[in-house]
Amino acid sequence: MIIVGELINATRKAVKVAIEDRDHAFIQKLARDQADAGATYIDVNAGVFVEKEAEYLNWVIDNVTEVTDLPVCIDSPSSNVIEEALIHFQGKSNKTPMINSISLEKEKLENILPVVAGTDLRVIALCMNDKGMPHTVDERLETADKLINKLLQNNVKTENIFVDPLLQALASDSSCGVTFLTSIERIMNAYPGIHTICGLSNVSFGLPERGFLNQTFMAMAIAKGLDGAIANPLNEKMMATIVTAETLAGRDEYCMAYLGAYRAGKIK
């Protein structure tokens, strides 16, 4: 399971303040803690700083690379910022980063596609087009198919594509969980070697006991083939659920990862 640690995101108040204050220790601790907890990528997002996004993002990357060897997941709506951050990161690490994200929206596609074309970058591909959020499974699959083909035609390898079918809140549509789960399954079956990824916490928006809902939904999504998550690796219950569900889904030979997590006190 690919886990993109989501905590260094300037839409979170404490992170925004830390970036403004150039609080190295705060950012470095977030990076180190997420790495220690099992993150595979460290998401870096400074999108709230409109004028200074690139400058701040590079500063964040400096801090992350100082404390961990993990690759970053460069998270920005701007292709210029992504390109600048990419060059900056590649000057400091030989790891291949992830790009968050591309979609079938015309502007995003035209700007981000040249950045990833012909590279080994991993890229999150949102099932979104210019008509906005998809409603049905078929809409998601149609957008996914067009986007995947665009990426393949531009020499992005299947195994570097992480499709995000987009998940909506169950409180506003009680079928959106099953729509998402079915989309995951159909995408994983239709494109062997591809990945799926998502931030799952949307599903519980507006409902009580969100943590339990998110954790339960993670197990269900893993059963359907989900193999990537944008998540908080410091959430111990969620991480225990991921390890356990992966073991139950047959992705853990001899239950070695499960037993290792148990011995490390991570399954409680």
Add this chain to the structure above:
Amino acid sequence: MIIVGELINATRKAVKVAIEDRDHAFIQKLARDQADAGATYIDVNAGVFVEKEAEYLNWVIDNVTEVTDLPVCIDSPSSNVIEEALIHFQGKSNKTPMINSISLEKEKLENILPVVAGTDLRVIALCMNDKGMPHTVDERLETADKLINKLLQNNVKTENIFVDPLLQALASDSSCGVTFLTSIERIMNAYPGIHTICGLSNVSFGLPERGFLNQTFMAMAIAKGLDGAIANPLNEKMMATIVTAETLAGRDEYCMAYLGAYRAGKIK
């Protein structure tokens, strides 16, 4: 979700002793507690009493029907005992019981099939034949197909059939979870209107933190279409997982069941 409350089973020491001692209060409390906790059927099993199984089972049924209107799930390897218990239950209740179980094993099939043929009884159909436990998904599907056809030909309605694909211990074969999950999905897709059911606790045999494994696997199985479980309704975490997973699987319009369970303090 159909929940067959599994607690009144004489393979459990305390239940065996209670039956031998004619301890009405003990058996009645188990029946009432399971009904209050959300069971749909009360499993009754006195199979350890070889000579007196029928007599003891009828006594158990007397106690169950005294405290709850729920139908029983008559659980015996013997068709004679099942027939006797069935007549006994039908003298006390107008509810339709479930029979646990039939399989493709020659003797079981020949003996149990006449009991359920042409009736409205619900029946658990094990994916087992005379070669023993199945190994692959295909073996399960092949046995399921033959058994379902036998039942249909004998005028058992599709919606009264609960297929149990049989679940083995992950500790001895790390692919048995995914084998089971795939079987559930293929059975539910191949026979519209049919049900699947299983006791899930086998999966965690020999591993630590079994409760968490079982609970996580329940969510995964519900994602794949499982709509029946032989379980302990007094296990609050398991019951919370079932309600939550059903809501996430789109089986709970407007999240009413989830919100009701939350308000009743059942989601923690």
